[in-house]
Amino acid sequence: MDVDPVMDRLLLVELQARVEDNRRRAGVLRFPLLAIGVANVLAAGWCLLAGRDHLLAFYAPVLAVVVLASRHHFRRMAERHGLLLPIRTWVLAACGLAVASAAVSRLGAALGATMLEEVGPSLVWVLGYHLLGRWGRNRALMAATIVMLPSTAVLATLASGDALVAAQLAVNGVLVCAAALSTAELA
Amino acid sequence: MTPHPIHRLDDAVHQRVRLGILAACIGVAKVDFTYLKTTLGLTDGNLGRHLETLESAGLIAVERVPEGRRQRTWIKATPRGRQALRREIAALRELIDGVDGIDGLGEG
Numbered sequence: 001m002d003v004d005p006v007m008d009r010l011l012l013v014e015l016q017a018r019v020e021d022n023r024r025r026a027g028v029l030r031f032p033l034l035a036i037g038v039a040n041v042l043a044a045g046w047c048l049l050a051g052r053d054h055l056l057a058f059y060a061p062v063l064a065v066v067v068l069a070s071r072h073h074f075r076r077m078a079e080r081h082g083l084l085l086p087i088r089t090w091v092l093a094a095c096g097l098a099v100a101s102a103a104v105s106r107l108g109a110a111l112g113a114t115m116l117e118e119v120g121p122s123l124v125w126v127l128g129y130h131l132l133g134r135w136g137r138n139r140a141l142m143a144a145t146i147v148m149l150p151s152t153a154v155l156a157t158l159a160s161g162d163a164l165v166a167a168q169l170a171v172n173g174v175l176v177c178a179a180a181l182s183t184a185e186l187a
Numbered sequence: 188m189t190p191h192p193i194h195r196l197d198d199a200v201h202q203r204v205r206l207g208i209l210a211a212c213i214g215v216a217k218v219d220f221t222y223l224k225t226t227l228g229l230t231d232g233n234l235g236r237h238l239e240t241l242e243s244a245g246l247i248a249v250e251r252v253p254e255g256r257r258q259r260t261w262i263k264a265t266p267r268g269r270q271a272l273r274r275e276i277a278a279l280r281e282l283i284d285g286v287d288g289i290d291g292l293g294e295g
Contacts, residue, residue: 005283011203012279015210015272022214082222083215084261 020137026086027136032070033180036094039066040173047166052105052118055165059098067091077185090132097128118160122152122168129176140182144175151175196278199244200271204229204237209272212247212264220260238262246271 039062046058071087078084101121108117126148133141148171155167200206207227211218224234241247246268250261264272 008279009283011206012276012283015206015276015279018207018210019213019276022211026214078217078219082219084217086214086216 024137027138029090029136030180030183030185031073032090033176035066035069037173037177037180040169044166044170047162047169052162052165056102063094063098093128093132097125100124118164119152119156138183140179144179147175148172197271199240200275205241208237208241209264209268212262213269213272217261217263
């Protein structure tokens with residue numbers, strides 16, 4: 001086997017660049033992010049109507065629709081560009097976050113910790129969005145999560161109960177939509 | 188004694204085009220033949236030969252899907268292929284680190 005240090009160095013740099021490039025492509029989540037952002041805004045309305053205890057009943061079917069629509073969108077993009085983006089990572093992330101945020105809310109209720117019940121689920125989503133942004137090298141999404149933290153703190157001083165949860169969902173939803181619109185589509 | 192990193196370089200993988208194919212398949216679900224051909228700047232025949240080598244080594248899976256009168260070829264890295272690429276990158280990094288330790292060679 002030929003081993004040429006200079007060529008191997010070039011090869012390594014080229015490989016790392018290609019892998020990094022693919023990672024960035026995998027973060028091209030404009031459609032699913034936009035769909036999740038819109039879902040969050042709709043969830044805010046649902047929260048005001050049905051109450052925060054029934055949010056999981058809203059998210060389960062809505063996330064299923066988001067996943068199916070995104071899969072269809074990614075397949076259409078693949079037909080055009082010859083590159084199918086992975087869907088599994090962010091689907092697992094979205095479903096995991098929905099369940100984790102509901103669990104945090106229930107835990108807060110069980111412990112009688114109102115702040116944990118009302119703000120905890122939103123913080124779980126913020127953390128999830130941030131990790132998703134890091135994974136996909138999506139700067140817009142990471143920047144959005146940095147805005148979400150102080151906005152949550154401000155909202156917590158202005159509202160409480162279902163109104164606070166709904167306000168966080170609406171603000172976070174709008175920020176995710178903004179991040180999605182700042183995310184380039186697959187070129 | 189730890190074996191030299193060259194012993195961890197796999198003949199099926201340690202080739203510029205084949206490494207490029209594997210790297211192009213990492214992090215995405217699958218890519219098609221035309222995408223690989225354009226991205227790597229190869230001819231149909233050249234790419235086809237390298238794909239055969241990788242497929243027979245179990246490093247990629249090739250799927251041919253009829254599209255109208257033509258066939259579209261989709262390629263995805265198998266778990267073995269992803270692992271092979273990771274091993275290759277680690278071995279290359281180790282080789283280069285070893286060379287960087289020798290005065291004069293690391294600068295060039």
